[in-house]
Amino acid sequence: MSIFQSRIHSEDMSILGRIKQLAWGQVLMICMLACIGFLCLYSAAGGQIDPWASAQIIRFLFSLGLLLVIALIDIRWIFRSVWVLYGGTLLLLLLVDVIGHVGMGAQRWLDLGVMKLQPSELAKVTTVMALARYYHGKDISEIRKIKKLFIPAIIILMPVALVVTQPDLGTGVAIIFAGTAMLFVAGVPFWLFIVGICGAVGAVPIAWQFLRDYQKNRVLTFINPESDPLGAGFHITQSKIALGSGGFTGKGFLQGTQSHLNFLPEKHTDFIFTLWAEEWGFIGSLGLLALLSLIILYGYWIAFRCRNHFARLLAFGLTVNFSVYVIVNIGMVMGLLPVVGIPLPLMSYGGTAMLTVMIAFGLIQSCNVHRDARLPRGF
Numbered sequence: 001m002s003i004f005q006s007r008i009h010s011e012d013m014s015i016l017g018r019i020k021q022l023a024w025g026q027v028l029m030i031c032m033l034a035c036i037g038f039l040c041l042y043s044a045a046g047g048q049i050d051p052w053a054s055a056q057i058i059r060f061l062f063s064l065g066l067l068l069v070i071a072l073i074d075i076r077w078i079f080r081s082v083w084v085l086y087g088g089t090l091l092l093l094l095l096v097d098v099i100g101h102v103g104m105g106a107q108r109w110l111d112l113g114v115m116k117l118q119p120s121e122l123a124k125v126t127t128v129m130a131l132a133r134y135y136h137g138k139d140i141s142e143i144r145k146i147k148k149l150f151i152p153a154i155i156i157l158m159p160v161a162l163v164v165t166q167p168d169l170g171t172g173v174a175i176i177f178a179g180t181a182m183l184f185v186a187g188v189p190f191w192l193f194i195v196g197i198c199g200a201v202g203a204v205p206i207a208w209q210f211l212r213d214y215q216k217n218r219v220l221t222f223i224n225p226e227s228d229p230l231g232a233g234f235h236i237t238q239s240k241i242a243l244g245s246g247g248f249t250g251k252g253f254l255q256g257t258q259s260h261l262n263f264l265p266e267k268h269t270d271f272i273f274t275l276w277a278e279e280w281g282f283i284g285s286l287g288l289l290a291l292l293s294l295i296i297l298y299g300y301w302i303a304f305r306c307r308n309h310f311a312r313l314l315a316f317g318l319t320v321n322f323s324v325y326v327i328v329n330i331g332m333v334m335g336l337l338p339v340v341g342i343p344l345p346l347m348s349y350g351g352t353a354m355l356t357v358m359i360a361f362g363l364i365q366s367c368n369v370h371r372d373a374r375l376p377r378g379f
Contacts, residue, residue: 018072021369026298027067030346030361033291034060037347040276043254044268052268052349059351063358070362075370078363079310082126082133086155089126092119093162100166108166109352118352120171123159125360127175128182128317130155135186136310137377143187152183169215170340174324181320182313222338235265239333242278250281268349270341274333292326302368308375311367318360325357 038060041052096110096119109116131152135143142148156179164172184193208216221236242258251257256278258264267275277285299319306312322345329344331337343350345357 015072018369022068022071022365023298023302023368026295026302026361027365029291029295029298030067030358031064033295033346036276036288036291037272039253040272040347041268041349043256043279044259044272044275046260047254056349056354059354060346060358063355066355067358067362067365070359071365071369073366075311075366075373076375078129078366079133079136079375082129086126086130089119089122090158090162092117093123093159095119096166097162108168115351120159120163120166120168121352121356123163124171124175124178124321125318125356125363127156127159128178128321129314129363131179131182131186132310132313132317135182135313136308136375138186140187144189146192149183149188149192152179155179167212167215168341169211170328170342173340174321174328174342177324178317178321182317185313185316218338218340222335235271235339236333236335238263238265239271239274240335242274243334246278246281246285248282250277250279250284253279255279270329270339270343270348271333272348273330273344276347289330296323296326299364302364302371306367306371308371308373310375311371311373315364315367318364321360322357 034056038053038057041056042049045052092110096108100109108120109118134152134155138148156176160172160175163175180193180196184190211219238258242256242264245251245258246256254260256264256275258278259267259275264271264274264278273285273288276288280287296319299315299322303312303315303319306315325342325345328337328340328342329348332339332342343353346354
């Protein structure tokens, strides 16, 4: 065998080796969750694959291929590209303010012709990447210094400030939550979180003055949805009715009355869990929650396996992001949290959310494949 042929064979084995290192269990569960989403979108359209299920299937297949490609990329290349990706996301957020597409009263999208891109979704991923890059190689004694919080705070607050002005308060809070979780795992002193929580609670009356009217209405409706059951409280009231009407075993596939009689709002996007719960009942909802929990636990397990700090923090932070999606969306449709525009990942209809979640899982998979890789220290 020639040297050239030997080199090709070596590279092929390297790729095959990476493929074998993929956490295929998590990939399979992601595919199962997406298929449940396809069923829900098929049902939401009254037993038709168009217009939602067909488009979502195409998006998922493309995103699944992207996940596998990202998983096989050398994590050292990802490590070197973090600041470029983070800066690029900030630039996209700035472009939204200048030439962004307005929809549903908010300016959150960039119209690319073939699709509408929502950079705030990408910010959830690149902010976590930037924090993982910053804290990689830092000694715990250095991390615990208060003055060392300045750069991480800037990393978190810059995208948050740009997102909140769109306005998209829900996504801004999600970025803060994931960033705070990253600081905690990195080793920032616990007492600082206590001070931060107390400060946040104390700032609520001040922050209330800066909320838009619709945001105030969402909070007031969360506190007392019965105060305006045909107006601001309509969404959550109908959602609760649908959840309760499903009973223990559900009404059956395509048999949900609240959704098919158009009482259930946004049944194909933010309230898709309610559609599933009405048709499949408590048992089906419990099964879906179990699947979501297994995907999340798998992500944390990957994070704990990583030997380099960058991969460990990255896998952890991106799994927290996914957890926030799930907790906020399901808590919202159950009336446990205020209604915000956060979809249920891999189930709600939407292109950017699907793409972002799959990119995040591709990065988590890359962390698993390259968990033993050695990365340089320093900023």
